[in-house]
Amino acid sequence: MKVVVCVKQVPDTSGKVAVNANGTLDRASMATITNPDDLAAVECALQMKDANSDVEVVVVTMGPPPAEGMLRELLARGADKAVLVSAREFGGSDTFATSQILAAAVNKVGVGKGDIVLCGRQAIDGDTAQVGPQIAEKLNLPQITYAADIKLEGDSVVVKRMLEDGYMTLKAQTPCLITCLKELNEPRYMSVSGIFECYSKPMEVYDYEALKDDPLIEKDTIGLLGSPTNVYKSFTPPQKGAGTMVEDAAALVGILNAKHLI
Numbered sequence: 001m002k003v004v005v006c007v008k009q010v011p012d013t014s015g016k017v018a019v020n021a022n023g024t025l026d027r028a029s030m031a032t033i034t035n036p037d038d039l040a041a042v043e044c045a046l047q048m049k050d051a052n053s054d055v056e057v058v059v060v061t062m063g064p065p066p067a068e069g070m071l072r073e074l075l076a077r078g079a080d081k082a083v084l085v086s087a088r089e090f091g092g093s094d095t096f097a098t099s100q101i102l103a104a105a106v107n108k109v110g111v112g113k114g115d116i117v118l119c120g121r122q123a124i125d126g127d128t129a130q131v132g133p134q135i136a137e138k139l140n141l142p143q144i145t146y147a148a149d150i151k152l153e154g155d156s157v158v159v160k161r162m163l164e165d166g167y168m169t170l171k172a173q174t175p176c177l178i179t180c181l182k183e184l185n186e187p188r189y190m191s192v193s194g195i196f197e198c199y200s201k202p203m204e205v206y207d208y209e210a211l212k213d214d215p216l217i218e219k220d221t222i223g224l225l226g227s228p229t230n231v232y233k234s235f236t237p238p239q240k241g242a243g244t245m246v247e248d249a250a251a252l253v254g255i256l257n258a259k260h261l262i
């Protein structure tokens with residue numbers, strides 16, 4: 001059984017967020033981390049491997065060459081194989097083009113009956129939550145989003161989805177794609193032996209040549225040219241005011257009354 005996990009390297013937005021003069025994110029000057037939801041997806045795959053030694057965990061990222069460092073860390077945590085999808089032709093891709101390329105990469109890794117593709121729910125930089133569902137559509141796989149718990153049942157998965165107002169449990173046949181929430185688990189750290197082993201584990205690079213024969217990959221479906229999204233304006237929203245502290249409920253009722261809100 002193969003579990004393919006799509007993992008994105010993102011700028012660490014918990015620190016100072018640097019913005020270029022044109023309003024775009026200054027990625028080069030910011031530290032990078034593994035997207036939190038994706039770390040939970042990797043941990044979920046590793047727990048499946050802990051329970052069944054036949055499970056092979058393959059981590060896939062699309063990004064610039066330095067993303068190899070993140071992949072090595074994931075190999076040190078216990079993944080079996082890593083794939084770096086990287087080429088000039090892929091640069092400037094929006095979510096449509098990104099999912100097109102990642103779907104072709106998953107095709108090349110190969111998923112069949114019994115296999116699972118895991119993604120994070122959402123990347124903390126792009127924040128769209130579109131890439132996972134788009135990959136599923138392009139690969140014609142059943143998909144379950146917002147996973148807070150995943151159980152394997154033979155050739156099926158039973159997934160507890162966390163929604164705003166409750167939970168929903170769904171069952172799907174494999175192969176399928178699941179998008180994971182960081183609430184799914186507590187990711188493990190790299191082990192010392194894992195750090196030693198990560199340099200001898202397989203790491204493949206899929207460039208344009210490697211993927212160009214996939215029917216999903218055309219020059220006008222990837223990169224900037226294949227990206228239907230146009231960014232018209234990008235700006236930092238104005239800071240909210242300080243707000244007003246209210247002493248007690250009676251004072252609050254008085255204020256709301258004065259504004260004719262109650």
Ligand SMILES: Cc1cc2nc3c(=O)[nH]c(=O)nc-3n(C[C@H](O)[C@H](O)[C@H](O)COP(=O)(O)OP(=O)(O)OC[C@H]3O[C@@H](n4cnc5c(N)ncnc54)[C@H](O)[C@@H]3O)c2cc1C
Nearest residue numbers: 007062092094095098119120122123126127128129130131
């Ligand atoms: C016109 C345009 C040009 C852009 N050019 C660039 C660019 O040159 N470089 C750049 O970094 N960004 C670029 N972006 C941003 C890029 O589109 C998004 O970061 C990317 O498509 C993923 O979308 P998201 O971050 O909203 O991911 P989400 O949809 O929120 O991610 C959901 C999940 O999908 C998976 N996933 C998403 N992206 C990747 C990935 N790259 N590798 C593996 N798994 C992934 C992860 O599992 C993730 O948790 C551009 C955007 C636009 C609109």
